Amino acid sequence: MTTRRICTALGWCLALALLAGCARIGVKPVPMDTRTREFxxxxxxxxxxxxxxxxxxxxxxxxxxxxxxxxxxxxxxxxxxxxxxxxxxxxxxxxxxxxxxxxxxxxxxxxxxxxxxxxxxxxxxxxxxxxxxxxxxxxxxxxxxxxxxxxxxxxYALYARETGLAYADGRELPWLRGKVRLTGRSSQLAFAPDELESYHLAYEFEVVGLTPQQVRLGLGVPMAVVRQPPPEASRTAADRFTPKVRQTYAATLFLRFSPHPEAKTSGALVYDAALEVHDPMRGTSLTVEGRRVSMEYDLTTPLALMMQQSPEPNGLEGMMNPAAWEKLSGLYMLQPYDPGKIPVVFVHGLMSSPTTWANVFNGLMGDPELRERYQFWFFRYPTGNPVLYSAMTLRRSLDEVRHTVDPDGTNPNFARMVVVGHSMGGLLAKTLAEEGGDALWAKVSKTPLDALAVSARDKALVREAFYFGPRPYVSRIIFVAVPHRGSDLALGLVGKIGRALITLPATVLRPVASVGAALLRAMGPGARDKDMPGITGIDSLSPKNAMLQGLAEAPIVTPYHSILGDEKQGGRTGGTDGVVPYASSHLDGAQSELVVHSGHSAHEHPLAIREMRRILLLHLQQGAASPAAP
Structure with missing residues (x-):
């Protein structure tokens, strides 16, 4: 065989080999995660x-x-x-x-x-x-x-914010094949668009300190919109109950496209687009082209952003120096009053502030039925003041909001109010469903109040603090780690130190001192200051406090529930949350009682939050309780 024929044969063999190689089909093993990542x-x-x-x-x-x-x-x-x-x-x-x-x-x-x-x-x-x-x-x-x-x-929203591109009816925005023309704007938020100070996308932030993140996937862009509080001169009566700080609301942005009539000119296409801002507190779905679509929202990021931008005053200061909190005390709504929703009022405990309810509020907001049926309010007060004085301010605040938003008392939703109190806050809440009067005053003095030689103004204040009755608009109470019968911490070193450092404001000290002096005179020449009970918020928590004993003995006329903490899970009768023992926080007449493995901050325990959710849903199912007589 000649060299040329050999080369030709080898060439054909190589070509056949290459063709055979090209025709090979098979698989090769790869990690499953690698393959799924490709998809x-x-x-x-x-x-x-x-x-x-x-x-x-x-x-x-x-x-x-x-x-x-x-x-x-x-x-x-x-x-x-x-x-x-x-x-x-x-x-x-x-x-x-x-x-x-x-x-x-x-x-x-x-x-x-x-x-x-x-x-x-x-x-x-x-x-x-x-x-x-x-x-x-x-x-x-x-x-x-x-x-x-x-x-x-x-x-695109980020681009609009960075370039100052504001909404204008008829404005045309370029897209690949023509223009998008803005043809309408609507908002479900409870304030006018010109009150909007700024907006942020929930995608821009990572939340720290609030769990779980209340986010649902769907259609639309979740946002946090910031409202500048209206000037004092333009604030309405109901605005008294919204904080005078920048308020941050959850919202969802949606752009609804539709072909513009006679949209095609010279190859360009024009679409109309309606800009919509939806409120996830009002609903969680969109209707688009006849279809009902889940709306995307994020409730946690706006809440965390608001708390970061407007931090709460320190709760310790509210105990040590109540005068510093006097102008801050009162009822606060995170959103304007909605007559179609039932109020839920949160009352914090000793050395605390409304921020203690952040995880509770965030957790409850995860339930769409609760969002649509309830509005959540917060009561702030200086915890160094006597409990009966703070309870009086709570009753005043609730009566004031009732007079403002439901003066005729005809709104059935307002009359189904639920109050949730943690620790000392539960003692304040209890006065909304108990009868004070002579029986409570008798715990403090055998001398009738009217017989004391004090000014009419001081006597009126003390009378308001001791003589009260159930509020007819409160139809359910949830007690969380409440020292109904006191806490031994108020008797020990912690109580003594706290008592020594608390400085009561003149508005409290003057009438209390006046009445105290009159009581000493009525007790006779042998009476001494040491015979009078302490008057600070810590004194109010002592198991020996006569006022506290009187509140514990009075019947609660409104349906109530108990949530208790037990840090060692040592059994109900011997358990304690580290501050309040089970024997003090337990109430025989509760419609339900849940003990969670927790310290005194039992209200933040996930099972406690689930229990509050259960009770609020039960409240919706059962309807309003029979209102108590005023």
């Missing part, structure tokens, strides 16, 4: 579009054109998608526009145009019934399309 990859979570979109482009031999001139390729794909009414193509357009928006981050206006285009294409993929195949809402691609809509709209 999960999108332009949202990586530097590449999804494999699905890349395959779509390659099947149409558009990859080279896309890399050479992305905008021209996308315009051509848009025309093809509309001609063929191809839903799949609209998804690819949404993802590739989002991808191009990320690439164009240096040119903010161009990136914004791509993001608006992505939102529009994703909206069409989800809601245009003229496209085929029919939308499968259970397919993961539907959720991905919602994510492209949300994230694209979020990026």
């Amino acid at each position: 999960d990859r999108t332009a949202l979570n990586s530097s590449l579009p999804s494999e699905r979109s890349l395959v779509f482009v390659r099947q149409r031999d558009l990859e080279t054109a896309w890399k050479a001139d992305a905008e021209s390729m996308l315009l051509g794909l848009d025309r093809e998608a509309r001609a063929q009414k191809d839903r799949e193509a609209f998804f690819v357009l949404a993802e590739l526009c989002y991808y191009e928006g990320k690439k164009e981050h240096a040119d903010k206006a161009r990136a914004a145009s791509y993001y608006l285009s992505s939102a529009l294409y994703a909206y069409a993929y989800l809601f245009d019934d003229a496209l085929s195949p029919e939308l499968d809402i259970y397919h993961p691609y539907s959720r991905q399309a919602m994510e492209f809509y949300n994230r694209s709209l979020a990026n």
Whole structure:
């Protein structure tokens, strides 16, 4: 065989070998996580579009054109998608526009145009019934399309905030194939758009210190909108109960697209877009093109942002120096009064403030029925004052809000009020459902109040503190770690130190001193100051305190529940939360009692929060209790 024939034969063998190699088909093992990551990859979570979109482009031999001139390729794909009414193509357009928006981050206006285009294409993929195949809402691609809509709209909102682009009716915004014309604005929030000071996207923050995060996925961009409090001159009567600080509300942004009549001119397409701001406290779904869609919201981020921007005064100061808190005391609503919702009033305990309820409020907000049926209020007071004095201010505050928002007493929702009290706050709450009067005064003095030689003003104040009756609008109370029969800590070193450091304000000290002096005179020449009981908030918690004993003996006429802490789970009769023993916090007449493995901050225990949720849902089911006589 000649050399030439040998070379020819070898060439054929090599060609056959190469052909055989090309024809080999098989598999190779890879880690399962690696393979699933390939399926999960999108332009949202990586530097590449999804494999699905890349395959779509390659099947149409558009990859080279896309890399050479992305905008021209996308315009051509848009025309093809509309001609063929191809839903799949609209998804690819949404993802590739989002991808191009990320690439164009240096040119903010161009990136914004791509993001608006992505939102529009994703909206069409989800809601245009003229496209085929029919939308499968259970397919993961539907959720991905919602994510492209949300994230694209979020990026456009950031662009608008950074550039000062405000809403204006008729304003035209550029997108890939034309203009988006703003044609309407609506808001479910309880204040006018011109009161909006700023807005933030929930996506911009990570929450610290609040759990769990009350977030639900869906359609729309969750936001925290900040309202500047109205000037004093324009505040309404109900505004007295909203804090004079920047208020932060949860909201969801939604942009509703629709083709503009006669929208096509010279190849350009015009869409109308209505800007909507939804309140997740009012509802959790959107109706779009006849479909009911879950709305995305985040309730925790706005709450955490508000607490960070407007920190609460220190609760220790409220105990040691009650005068510093006098102007801060009262009832506070996080949102304007809603006559269609039942009030739930939280009352904090010793050395504390309303922020102690943050995790409780956050946890209860996770239930949509509670959000839609209840409004949550908070009572702040200086805990160094005597309990009966603080309880009097609570009754005054609730009577005032009743007189302001329901003067005729005809709103059945107001009359179904629920009060939740932790520790000392439970003692204040109890006076809303008990009878004071002569029996309580007799615990302090055998001399009738009217017989004491004190000024009419001081006598009136003491009478208001001791002579009270159940409030007819309070229909249920939840006691959490409440020292109904006192705490031994008030007798020990902690009580002595605290008592020595507390400085009572003149508004409390003057009438108490006046009445105390009159009582000493009535007791005879042998009476001494040491014969008088202490008057600070800590003194009010002593098991030997006659006032506390009187409150413990009085019947509670309103349905109530108990939640108790036990730090060692040592059994109910011998248990304690480290501050209040079970024997002090237990009440025989409670409709329910739950003991959680916790210290004194039992109200923050997740099982305690679940129990409050259960009780509030039960309250809705059972209807209003029979109101007590005033």
